[in-house]
Amino acid sequence: MTVIKGTEFDVFPLNLGGNTFGWTSDREATFAVLDAFVEAGGNFVDTADSYSAWAPGNEGGESEREIGAWIKKNGADKLIIATKSGALEAVAGRSREATFQAVEGSLERLGVESIDIFYYHYDDEAVSIDEQVAIANDLIAEGKIKHLALSNYTPQRLAEFFEKSEGTPAQPVALQPHYNLLARKDYENDIQPLVDQYSVAVFPYFSLAAGLLTGKYTSKEDIAGKARAGQLEGYATDEAFAVVSELVAVAKELNAAPTTVALAWLLAHGVTAPIASVSKVEQLADLLAVKDLTLSEEHVARLDKASQSFA
Template sequence: MASIPTLETEIFPLNLGGNTFGWTSDRVGSEAVLDAFVTAGGNFIDTADSYSAWVPGNRGGESEEIIGDWMAARGNRDDLVIATKVGALQGRKGLAPDNVRAAVDDSLRRLRTDRIDLYYAHYDDTERPIEEIAATFDALVRDGRIRAIGMSNITPERMRAWLDAAAAEGLTAPVALQPEYNLVARHRYETGYAPIAASAGLAVFPYYALASGFLSGKYRTPEDLQRSVRGRRAEGHLNADGLGVVDALVAVAEEHGVAPATVALAWLLAKGVTAPIASARTTQQLPDLVAAAALTLTQEQVAALDKASAPFA
């Protein structure tokens, strides 16, 4: 098990992504995935107020509503750690104080809860002074609407400034970082964000942990991409370097008798991340994700994956 600084609850070392809920998973399918995740020992769920506004006919907030209704029906809110985000939803974009306060209340209503365990600034709002943003999120902690603060899609410079402002003003500091990080997207995190996470003691929850499914090994040809709604998001990885990483994943997976996706997530855990974020469209996809928590790669296997993914470092 892992933990988030300042939160007493231990978390399962896989963060279930809620981006598929209301998109590639309908309500019934989403609830089945959530049930299966909890049954497997999971307790940490990630969503955002903007999920899944990109789907024709959706307005955003669908994922939060599905999770909220599911928690209410199961009566399991106190057993879970819920993370959501502000800043990307049309009509609630940006981090102006009034907007953030309204957005958190909207999320609380959709999630049918009285507090959010981890609340992220989904994207930066460079028109706002970082000191103002720090004060806005601190106030949410102090009034009990959120328990901890996270940062995502913010430059390393602005992240450091937020941490410095919180220290200088005695404000609640962010304790979590949600960066893009995986075997085919290493450089930006390892050179820019990892040093901040290490120096500030931040929990790290990478998104695109499987590179939109590419690291599951199911996309090897352009035709493969056409078979999945999400396939086009992996198109940029379909090249010699990317396929070299997949080959290395398959080799390690065969040594353990597990799926390539399991190895890709286990590599992130071996790199010291707290819990990678991965989503499952169906319950059949979930076991390969959950299995990463119990898989320990050898030093030689980590080194082989590092070498295969060196073009992305």
């Protein structure tokens, strides 16, 4: 467990992604996953108001509603909830009106009085950083959110945000970057220096490269026709499959799943808790196992070398 600096939250080393809830997981499956996660010691769930607007028949807010239903049954004290706004069309952008409306919508769907960690999911360069900081300070002052976090900001805008918010309640306590063995360069070169400077928590998305780092796919042919084929194809190169091959080799030596090793590599690189999601309880074990796996310096170095072309 790791305390997020600037907060009272001591989080499990896996941030359970809620993007499947209300999409590939119906209510029964969602409740089963959350029950198993909590029973295993998990306590931190990530969602967004836009999950899962991309699915046919959905409008967004489905994930928050499912989590809210679970909270209503089990109590709000079991989970730390992070949610995000900025991508849902009806309340897109970072204007004061859109952001306040988005927060109210999330509060209602989740059935809570205050959001534990609220992300600005995307930047809006039409809204100044000064105004974005002011909006967050007001949300915190009104008790609607407890802490602010950021995702999908350029390094320049991130640096400005930290500079303008430093010492205020709106100073971000966490970042959610795109980071994994096959996506290293942007984070390690441009974002990690800010993480180190401000001692901010890191919860990366696409921790498993849309599933490529589970070791299930060893060629482009394996990907064809899969549900996540579009996302997977963005990673599927000869260089990527070489990394997967080394990942599988390390996993075999450790008698662990490649999924677990890929997440452990992120923890070895200073990540607070990688985000990963499942649709069924049976998929959860390999994620939860990361709490008991610490990679040796040798194994970290091997994976670093294998993925050097992505750094």
